[in-house]
Amino acid sequence: MGQQIVNGLFLGSIYALFALGYTLVFGVLDILNLAHQAVFMVCAYAALVLVVHLHMPMVAAFPVAVLLGGLLGMLVDRIAFRPLRGRSDSNIAGLISSIALATILEAGVVQFFGPDVERFPFGTVPTRSLKIGDAVVSELQIIIIAIALLMLAGLTWLLRRTQLGRRIRAVAENPRAARVLGVDVDRIISASFFVSSALGAAAGVLFGLAFNNVAPDMGRSVELKGLAVIVLGGMGSMPGAALAGLALGLLEVFTVAWIGSSYRDAVAFGVLFLVLVLRPRGLLGSAALREA
Amino acid sequence: MKIPVRWLTAAAAALLAIPSLSSAAETVKIGAAFSLTGNAAAYGAQQKAGVQQAIEDVNKSGKLKGVTLELILEDDATSKEQGIAVFQRFINRDKVSAIIGPTLSTTATAADPLAQQGKTPVVAVSNTAAKGITDIGDYVWRVSLTEAQVIPSALKAAQGKLGFKNAAILYGNDDVFTKGGFDVMKASLEAAGIPIVDIQTFATKDRDFNAQLTALKAKNPDFLMVSALVEQAAAIVSQARQLGWNVPIMGGNGFNSPKLMANAGPAAEGVMVGTAWNKASTDPVNLAFIAAQKARGNDPDQFCAQAYTGVLVIADAIAQAGMKGGRDDIKAGFAKVKDLPTPLGKFSFLPSRDGNHAAAVQIVKGGKFEILQ
């Protein structure tokens, strides 16, 4: 039982990290960035390349990959979202252009790396385990959970305590008013994408390390779960995303253990559907359901 | 008597013509559909090496007088849709005389019916699902031993060595082969009177098996049987060991690839699997096959040996049919193949069109497969 909780928290912290970025952009732009999962995937490959071909230790490769993710996110904004700002159909159009960009990125990865699974070489990460009660936790799992918590804390600090964070929240609240108050909205949005994609990149590298499995389709499997997480947590709510991510991880693991692995995904989508129908604002979302 | 020059020239021409008449080589096209990309690519690469070598060897040996084999190789991308498309091209556009493959049983259940409909013989060289392959029809023949032929004896050997009291099974429920393997594992355990304490499933796309492994571990089985393809097999074995679980593991045919050790590393030590190919056999055909593969820079595995044998069987069928390479000639020739020397041993077909030869068990030791004596 304890082991399953560990399994669930481990999976959940990766979901949470992925969802944080997702929900940040949604909170600021009212847009679902479906290229997020592509950045997730590309940066996992980036870390792989850094470790395998440039012989960087993972300790150095990780922040580099995260930085790359942030920059890639800004590029995504520039190409797929900014040109559409001001258009009346910008939400659906943005959805579609982000899908387009995600497809392009995936195509690039398949062309250069091939469609098959890649693995990190042995010794990239520590492989020792500890016993806590009746549960076995590997060093890697502890590191991943710790990094996820650190990033959540960092994000909270950024949003609450820095000027950038205040501006981001202002734009999220009311972009027009923020502009009137002198905020460079485009720049703030760009910064939000940087932060969001950096989080996504971190999630990607950790996911790749966690299961030693980097493949072009790794983003797709997490993308839909990510949707369930942000809906459950409340679109636009960071603590909601974190909580919901952990909850979903636990829910999935216990579903596999008690019901059967085939229902693993059904739980996530069942929850998604129920939340949207019964309580669209999710656990911690704001009461006003914004017109999308 | 002076022989007119005309006659001499005519005679010379006639004499020269005779060899060209008899060396009017008939080209028999063989289509090979393997998973060169996708989840089964590990097997496909070995199969490609096997058939290429075999075609070369058969053509060079001159065993098929007047017949040259031509190989057309295509990728089924480990996908049913691609498998169907490739088979359609082989049957209708390239008009091959026989097809080898596809790699996975799942693809075969979708694509083989086309060959049956198109009256083109198919030789399955790696489909080991007990049901649903040769059942498709009389144009489907099989070289690879089914799980039903390999697992029971492998289980017996393991039981003899380890003497376990109960067992658990983990299998993939969305692949014809892994599900078929599960059915056989369950039946074999029951037949041997070994209680099954738990059964868990996973999907081929899964990466995280911790939940299932933890649930299985909690029931404390002495032995774990896993029916999975090699990518998932490697992950399952690694994650099990990482959870601190040292239960002896026996895999189905999906484990029969060196990719298992490459990807799972030290976690793969001690894993057992029944195999259709006794690598340690000192049979000269086997030794020659291994040497030729090594010369090409390939360390052959069971899939390579089976693919190689597939071509040998087709060649023998052509010979048995009187050096005729038409589709029905080959089909008729299959029925006459008996005790053919192959790297797998002396090969014959059963009346059910499945393959028949002796099987073995192997265990991972020092990062390599060793035959369990």
Place this chain on the structure above:
Amino acid sequence: MSLEALQDLWLTYQSTVAFVGLNGLLALSVYTTLSCGQLSLAQAAFMAIGAYASAILTFHTRAPFALNLAVATLLPALVAVPLGLPVLRLKGVFLAIATIGFGEVVRIFFVNLDFTNGALGLTAVPQRTAIWMIYAALAAALFVLWRTRGSRAGYALEAIREDEPAARTMGIHVARYKLAMLALGAAFAGLAGALEAHYTFMIAPGTYSFSRVVDMLVYAVVGGTGIFYGPVVGATFLTLLPEVLREVSSRVGLQPGPLRLFVNGLVLLLVILFLPEGISSLPGRLRARRRARREAHAA
């Protein structure tokens, strides 16, 4: 060209022709809800329902194919109603997400349904679909949409698409129209699913995934959702493109798979950024530009 060469050409390309038709029908199924401003992404699920229902009828009854197809068309439409009632109240992106969720739940339902072989799906489905059937179905769908266009329903749908609250105040029964379009789209998708299953010899739950419905959306958007035949244009273009690319890719030294993905993504991006009304709007635009140039000259 000799008869044999033509026959060979047909054998090689007949599946492309079939899929141009099928994809056109699928694109229309996404278009129906887009035409009243709703983005529904559940069509892959409706396709699955149609496909499985018709295959079950094929395997277990002696029903004529026409009956199978009728069931495949009606059943998803019926399922769409209880889905639509709670879900169509949601706005924009939330509706899209809810329909994605529904789609996944249906897919997983079929993965776990032992009666239909679960995740393995059904194989050796007899090929009962002929290419003319596919195009007949497509023509029928286009006809239905064409007739809706100039009618009162058509204007109502456009009003809803432009400004939903305003349409409601004008007395248009918004909820009913949205539900009708969802059901119609479900019917198209179900029919396409049944036709496809009886053409490709098989059904597997994996075929009806989120990626599939994204493909359908791409066909519709690239073709253009401003006019009823736009999605078909998009489907034709994007289905033929890989065939053309396959020839090009081998010459350029790229893999056909990723090249097709790349071009799909690029076309979609270019369309959404620069030609938001889709390819089908191109002739109109060119005509307008030519007219403007003529007027400028005349002035």
